[in-house]
Amino acid sequence: MSRRATRPRDAATLVLARGRGRDAEVLLGRREPRDRFMPDVYVFPGGRVDPSDAIRPVASELRRPVARRLERTVPRPARARALGVAAVRETFEETGLVLGDVGADGLRPALAPLEFVARAITPALNPIRYHARFFLADAADARGRLRGNGELLDLAWVPIPKALELNIIDVTEFVLREVSSHLCGTAEEGVPLVSYRGTARFVRRS
Numbered sequence: 618m619s620r621r622a623t624r625p626r627d628a629a630t631l632v633l634a635r636g637r638g639r640d641a642e643v644l645l646g647r648r649e650p651r652d653r654f655m656p657d658v659y660v661f662p663g664g665r666v667d668p669s670d671a672i673r674p675v676a677s678e679l680r681r682p683v684a685r686r687l688e689r690t691v692p693r694p695a696r697a698r699a700l701g702v703a704a705v706r707e708t709f710e711e712t713g714l715v716l717g718d719v720g721a722d723g724l725r726p727a728l729a730p731l732e733f734v735a736r737a738i739t740p741a742l743n744p745i746r747y748h749a750r751f752f753l754a755d756a757a758d759a760r761g762r763l764r765g766n767g768e769l770l771d772l773a774w775v776p777i778p779k780a781l782e783l784n785i786i787d788v789t790e791f792v793l794r795e796v797s798s799h800l801c802g803t804a805e806e807g808v809p810l811v812s813y814r815g816t817a818r819f820v821r822r823s
Contacts, residue, residue, distance in 0.1 A: 625738050625746040627696070629704035630663030632734070632796050633714065635756040640776050641800045643793070644712065644756070645783070646769025654745045659783045661792070662708040662769065663749065670699040670706065676717040677729035686733050686808055687750065689823065701728040704752045712772055713764040716754060730758040734804075735795050737788045737811040751792050753799060787811075787818060 635642040643661070650657040679687070679701050687697035705726035709715040717727035735751040756774075765772050775783070777797050781790060788811050798804040807822030 623746045625748040627666040628747040628749040629700045630661045630751045631704040631708040632661050632753045633756045637800050642774040645775050646772040659785050662711045664707040666703040670702040676725045676727040679728045683733050700750050702726050711768045714759040714761045730754045735792050735809050740813040
């Protein structure tokens with residue numbers, strides 16, 4: 618019997634970048650070797666969208682052009698905002714760095730610095746699937762001290778050419794090259810979607 622495809626869960630990832638051009642640095646960490654999903658590979662901070670992300674107060678909203686591009690990928694506009702919140706929240710939890718502010722009422726993400734640069738849907742027959750949206754932000758807009766919470770090991774700022782030599786999956790490689798093109802001012806029009814048919818990878822822009 619053929620297996621039914623697992624429905625992908627919404628997820629959000631934040632690429633924090635220091636500097637411009639081809640030698641810009643990005644923040645990466647290594648996943649635990651015992652993780653069920655992508656063990657022992659280097660990734661950007663990120664994770665699943667939580668129900669609370671839809672109602673969390675924010676320090677600033679998504680810029681309208683960014684929100685419009687995101688809204689094309691979700692069933693309702695509020696989900697676009699929740700994706701931005703999830704990217705900032707997960708980054709704060711995993712790295713200690715925050716876009717926005719943290720007070721007595723908790724984290725208030727700043728969404729205005731986010732740029733929507735890519736999305737990816739993991740293969741249909743994977744037991745764990747995500748529809749991930751990748752955001753880019755300047756590390757100068759982040760505050761806090763770099764510290765891990767145990768989810769990501771070896772957190773470090775890595776020049777993009779060196780990052781491409783690490784143990785990464787193909788989607789991370791694609792996003793690194795896409796981020797590099799944004800930082801060099803040579804990005805193509807549209808937001809790319811990485812998806813799979815069997816083992817074949819496809820990229821289209823919209």
